[in-house]
Amino acid sequence: MLPSETRRVEAVQTACSIIDALREVNSIGVTALANELEMSKSAVHAHLVTLADCGYVVSDAGQYRLSLQFLEIAEHVKDTFGQYDVIEEELTRLADETGEIAQFATDEHGKIIYLAKAEGKNAVRTSSSIGRRGDMHSTSLGKAILSEMPRDKVDSILDVYGLPRKTPNTITDRERFHEELVQVRERGYTIDDEENITGVRCIGVPIEGKGDTILGALSITGPSSRMTDERIREELLAVLQRSANVIEVNVKFS
Structure with a gap:
């Protein structure tokens, strides 16, 4: 589902903007937050007090931060996603076997959402993290889902x-x-050929859910020096497809 064009509630949008801003910092004062959001201090303070009353924000000596209640929410959302434990097990297996980064993502509102990640012993550092949103067109995960x-x-x-x-x-x-997506459908996997991060390549495959749904996508990420076309074809594709099959079987027959 894409962002809606229907009527919005301004107060809720403001609360969401405050939560998004608090997510980027450890803690912040009312004045600094008001300046960042270009809002009045009184309006920001009123929203923060309300969020604190609801348990979503914590106030400590005039500094505000997100509360640990978001951990409970995150765990609940994770538990509602089918076979999350199987996905984590397969990512760990992929990371250990390849030495690279293994990731699983799904799509929401036209973006990919990273739901699980495992790092092998040779993994390079990337900006992706669990819960982070990313563009679909420039990632192997996103292209796999779009295909x-x-x-x-x-x-x-x-x-x-x-x-x-x-x-x-x-x-x-x-x-x-669109021509790229046609090629993806023909060969059964995607390549992010340094399209999202210079020097980093990824291979991805879509994962089917129940019925005609797409659960998400699975990928292996590494430096372009190691993620050669030969290695992708002769080593990585087989292990990636194996893990995708394990997840699909568990999801469809759970």
Whole structure:
């Protein structure tokens, strides 16, 4: 589902903006937060007090931060996602076997959401983290999910977010991007060829859910020096498809 164009409640939007801002810092005062959001101190303070009363914000000597209640919410959301424990087990297996980063993501509101991640002994550091949102067009995970969608649905996502350039290799032409998705469907896997981060390549595969749904996608990420076409074809694709199959079987027959 993409962001809605229906009527919005301004107070809720303000509360969401405050929560998003608090997520980026350890703690912050009312004045600093009001300046960052370009709002009045009284309005920000009123929202913070309300959020604190509801248990979502903690006040400590005039500094505000998100409460640990978000941990409970996150655990609840994670538990509602099918076979999360199996996904984590397969990511750990992939990371240990390949030495690289293994990740699982799903899509929400036209973005990918990283739900699980495991790092092998040779893993490179990337900006992805559990819960983080990312663009679909420049990642192997996102392209894997998009490849399972009809063209009109892909276009509706591109209409909202476009094809912003992340690196010199990012595909920014819509027709070329659709051609890329056709190739993905034919070969059964995606490649992020330094399209999201320079020097980093990824291979991804879609994972089917129950019925005709797409649960998400699975990927292996590493430096381009190790993620060669030969290694992808002769080593990584087989282990990635094996893990995807394990997850799919558990999801469909759970």
